[in-house]
Amino acid sequence: MDRQTAVLVVEDDPSIRTLLTSALTAAGYAVESAADGQRAAAAAGSRRHGLIVLDVMLPDTDGFRLIRELRTRGIYTPVLFLTARTEVEDRIIGLSSGGDDYVTKPFHVQEVLLRIRAILRRGNAPAAASGPLPPLRYADLALDRTAHEVRRKDRLLKLSPTEFRLLACFLARPEHVLDKREILRQVWNYDFSGDTRIVDTYVKNLRRKIETEPPALLHTVRGVGYCLRLPRDENRPAGP
Structure with missing residues (x-):
């Protein structure tokens, strides 16, 4: 794992935000956090992150709308959604909005870490191969x-x-x-x-x-x- 990978955690619940920030920092990621959609959009636009951990229910917007906004701005950072919604339809909405994976609350921190690593592996797979890959x-x-x-x-x-x-x-x-x-x-x-x-x-x-x-x-x-x-x-x- 690249220990310099930057992760943006977007979560309005202070306890969950602190938990994720601590766990990701201990795992070697450079963590930035935001408590609402406005701050998250500003952070995503000002720094290149390897991944965004995004709560669906935010005080000023929802995560689905936020990720669609980022995609229209040309920001294609992979996204792991966190939400209390458990319906399959909600999962489909999240993933079709531009998300890469979906974890429901309550969650185990180790599961979140495993999902993050899986997303980053998928994104880094071409670079891991020996030499340039043919088109x-x-x-x-x-x-x-x-x-x-x-x-x-x-x-x-x-x-x-x-x-x-x-x-x-x-x-x-x-x-x-x-x-x-x-x-x-x-x-x-x-x-x-x-x-x-x-x-x-x-x-x-x-x-x-x-x-x-x-x-x-x-x-x-x-x-x-x-x-x-x-x-x-x-x-x-x-x-x-």
Whole structure:
């Protein structure tokens, strides 16, 4: 673990904020904290953090709205949500808002630390490989895992870390149908209580970003999952 990784803890409950700050500092992270959304937004914009631990219920906003605001500002720091909400629907809202993981209260500090390490490992995986990784390409779409950039033709696309991993998952196996549960395992590393709607939400978001011009590349295979391919008529070899 990088002992210099900066973590922003956003929590309005002083006891929980102190607990997390102490635990993360003891684990070797450089910790900054904020008690409300306004201070959190200012802190996220003024310093580069490796991760944000974000309470959903804040006195001046909610964490879902805050993370959407940060994403529109081009801040794609990974986010671990903390919340007392336990419904699957709330989890889907949080993750589709741009979050990377979700821990419900009451929680065990060790679980939070494990989730943080897992998120950071996912984000640092390309850098851990030996030497530059070759770009993943299909049609006019290219994903550079070393520079962490995605381009369609000559246009640079802005993707969140999770959207980047999702696209890499498709580009690693173009023209193969990927089951939704397989996508969950590869992109999120575990199954969210058997609910695959988060995949649908992220694919919808990804389509909106990569398919601003034809041809469409992400196709739904009903009852199964999704496939990255050219439309059938454009993918058919030319006849004599």
